[in-house]
Amino acid sequence: MSEDDDLLVTVSQEFEFHAAHLLPWHPGKCANLHGHSYRVQVDVEGALDERGIVVDFDELAAMVWGEVIEPLDHTLLNDHLDNPTAERLAIYILRKAEASGINLSAVRVWETAKSLAAVRRRAQE
Numbered sequence: 001m002s003e004d005d006d007l008l009v010t011v012s013q014e015f016e017f018h019a020a021h022l023l024p025w026h027p028g029k030c031a032n033l034h035g036h037s038y039r040v041q042v043d044v045e046g047a048l049d050e051r052g053i054v055v056d057f058d059e060l061a062a063m064v065w066g067e068v069i070e071p072l073d074h075t076l077l078n079d080h081l082d083n084p085t086a087e088r089l090a091i092y093i094l095r096k097a098e099a100s101g102i103n104l105s106a107v108r109v110w111e112t113a114k115s116l117a118a119v120r121r122r123a124q125e
């Protein structure tokens, strides 16, 4: 038992990638093929190890970029998932990372500077 056991520590990394998509259900211009510069922030929660870190920033960045983000970069997102909204992309990134052994606690995806979707794991009962 340590005096910091009541604290929750989160480490975050940010990424940018560029991709095209279309949203067939959209009543406006977003039904047409167009692109975004996506910004992604991923969180890892956990206890500090003997080095005093949750996870090494560089290690997290390299894993998430290599396993999850780079395969999306300069692609058509509709080839990776149906109906690639920011919400569905955030879930896709969390699940893809999970499948690669990277346990993210939350993912935020900015589709534009003003619009973002976020997903996080529900607290376990």
Ligand SMILES: Nc1nc2c(c(=O)[nH]1)N=C([C@H](O)[C@H](O)COP(=O)(O)OP(=O)(O)OP(=O)(O)O)CN2
Pocket: 023, 026, 030, 034, 084, 085, 086, 087, 111, 112, 115
């Ligand atoms: N809840 C969501 N709504 C919308 C999403 C989404 O992912 N989740 N996505 C879109 C489109 O992808 C659209 O391209 C988003 O563009 P918009 O926010 O309109 O941004 P613009 O840069 O095109 O803004 P303007 O100011 O209108 O030029 C739509 N909705």
Ligand SMILES: [Zn+2]
Pocket: 021, 030, 034, 035, 036, 111
């Ligand atoms: Zn769009």
